[in-house]
Amino acid sequence: MAISKTPHLSWSARTVVGVPYLWLLLCFMLPFLIVLKISVSEMETVVFKDLITWTDGVLQLQLKLSNYLFITQDDLYFRTYLASLKYAAVTTALCLLIGYPFAYFMARASKAVQPGLLMMVMLPFWTSFLLRVYAWKGLLSEGGWVAQVLDALHVDQVLIALALIPGPGQYMNTPFSLVIGMVYTYLPFMILPLYANLSKMDMRLLEAASDLGATAWVAFWKVTVPLSRGGIVAGSMLVFIPCVGEFVIPELLGGPQTLMIGRVLWDEFFANNDWPMASSVAVVMILLILVPLALFNKAQSDAQEARR
Amino acid sequence: MSRAPKPILPAYQRRGQWLARAWLTAGFAFLYLPILALVVYSFNNSPLPTVWGGFTLQWFSKLAHDTEIIDGLWLSLKIAFCNATAAVLLGTLAAWALVKFKRFGGRTLMVGMVNAPLVMPEVIIGLSLLLMLVSMQRWLGFPERGMLTIWMGHLLVGMAYATVVIQARLQDLNPQLEEAAQDLGARPLQVFFLVTLPMIAQSLMSAWLLTFTLSLDDVVLAAFLSGPGSTTLPMVIFSRARLGLDPSVNAVATVVIGVVALAVVGGSYALARAERRRAQETAQAARA
């Protein structure tokens, strides 16, 4: 545990680094490699045929790429991937739209009130998300509170026009219920990093802006928003990436219209028992989120740089 | 403690305040509405879950005899406890490695691996871990899918969260404190236990609670990684919720919400009081 660069302590340093590193390699890296391998394997019942065989002095490599071809060619997979990205993007955008002002107003509230506000945001976060998603089932079913309010306000007509629900009063198992469920679940994940970022902002910067002639509106867009960029990226990635592969919420609140890739993976695995197919689906999903993932990583390390 | 007189604000700031209050209220209403609905309907005396039929405690008494739920709860608690403890241990090591050692081979990879589980869709983590475990089982004969494998999956995600929380605190620590301890004769291990650990204790607690809660709440990883006879509470709830609205789930929800609310509110209050006392003492000392 060398604190200074004293060379005579490096063996303990190696343990400190080594143990978590080994664990991560074992449980994170290795499984991914295995997924990769299985996605190109031929599967006989539950046994995988070896990729590399040595027969008659000839090294043979068998890669079954048919799964990948199937994914790219089959309309269903393509549309499902697209739908997942679409829903994730919409959820992220709505979370940002609702969450940014929320975090902003929280950060600007009086110092005495802020801890209480933070606690009130954290409380739903600590409560089981499964239960809260289930609650929306109740709220949007026929006779549920929200369903009744929406009926009374004739919002259902608007939603039908937007093709978000199939008919009047049918709010459940629609794109509408899915998006509400996702936004609801992921909103704290957007608010918390934004709040952390905004609450640390130096208010004197805004005073300086005001002194130099900027109105509150201008100061907001020219000073506050650029400075909170790190929080925006972090929050957006914390919402977008998990949303792409969401399973529980589409399962409970979504319907036949809202097939997402998480469900496809699940079905391939549990229903069809087609492990190579499920693996291929997973690999393609990983490729899709690779760019946002890199963005998230960068945002995290930038935030750490800033702290030093 | 006297309050300073409220300043008279210009019109545009007053409008801003109104907007702030409105937005926050609406937001909190949105956040808490479902929770409220859950609790209210757990007392609903009616076969139809969305029609109110009067007040009753029947669902709670049924809950007490619901072996599926109770067994699931017990299993989940065990897993969550082991998970949280292991996650904090591993997370402390990882956080220490990342904060103290700025340059070592493979650091970027480690940073990536530590951060990725935070956002990676759980279906991917579940699938990949399961496939690895199956391979391990065929090669080494173990482990059997069950509590241990669920625990491994939770630990992977839990460690990521724990590392982030502890790393943040560790980074904020004044390095001169550890140098001072060394200067006064403490060897590196002593420095950690006598100085560093007390100072990061609160973040260790937060990390523990966070990973405990996440483990208790997870359904996807558990579904992938469980074996026969190891059904966690979220799995039970999920299978019931899939079928439709079920008042027993509401009852569980009310209990969970009650416990969590008590813990969060109590904890926040205690923290806030300690903070306030500390601020007072510091201000007093400065005046002295």
Add this chain to the structure above:
Amino acid sequence: MSTSDQAEAYLRIDRLIKDFGSQDGSTYRAVDNISLDIRQGEIFALLGPSGCGKTSLLRMLGGFDLPSSGRIMLGGQDLAQLAPYQRPINMMFQSYALFPHLSVWDNIAFGLRREGLPKAEVATRVEAMLKLVQLGKFAQRKPHQLSGGQQQRVALARSLAKQPKLLLLDEPLGALDKKLREETQIELVNIVESVGVTCVMVTHDQEEAMAMASRIGIMSEGRILQVGTPREIYETPATRFVADFIGNVNLMDGTLAVDEPDHVEIDCADVRHYVGHGITGHEGMPVTVALRPEKIRISSKPPVLEAGDPPAPINQVKGRIKDMVYFGSDTLYHLKLASGAILKVTQSNTERHPDDNLSWEDEAYAWWSPSAHVVLTQ
């Protein structure tokens, strides 16, 4: 103190070098081949601007950084490669670094407990320290319950508790406001001297160094430019940098016109200097004359020459007052000379209502004695 003690406490820094490598492969030399002898019982200040390497040097003494090469000899033992907890050296940190979760008593006892001393002895020594810094009543308080000055005293007590052979002070007064600083300076020196410990301190504040140290080492860019008592450094600076760094000074470049064993004369742009002692050099050599503002007298009337003074206009100038700053106890004049150069003159305000009331744009004469200059060749 016995002679053997004297030999042990003597700190010798031998050709110490510290290189820092950056990620692009270049190296930056923070400490450049420094050799220094510190005498037992003295308070030695390392003074220099930010980035001069003084903190790096201090950290190497404490063991928080390892030197790239060189030795640190204390009591005949080379400490350079030892860890901080293996050295008989203690440091008082700039931020005090008091352990926030421990009381004052426990903070001071921390180092003693690491030594494995019996409880009774730990208690006696902690009590003695508390008495030394007069914080007996605050023993059970936590650091956040103390004021800045009190925290500093705890930090001092903690670093003295183990009776180290060398005490390191890192910008000891940096965190205090001016009034507190003046009181603490004296107190700190008294405590250190009463304990008798040898002390090396690092500061960028001249006043702090001059007030507290028995000897000062001026550092710049990793090198030591001059070592001496405060008076030696101020009145006989060895280089332009030192002359300019300490206090206010007028630096005038010129050529050596007359080189005699008992006096030299130097031609500068505005004035010819008559220096009342000889220097090593030759005629025609470029030199710089350093003249401290308080050694110059200023008046609206031409100077009255005394017997033995060189004739006018040697050691005299006439100019126009471009700027004046009234500091209360003295006044600083900026006198603009014929060549456009500014001569800084300070005058003590010994009279409450002086007859000679100089003001902006006034013409004034400035003159000084032949012993007022320092001639610099570097």
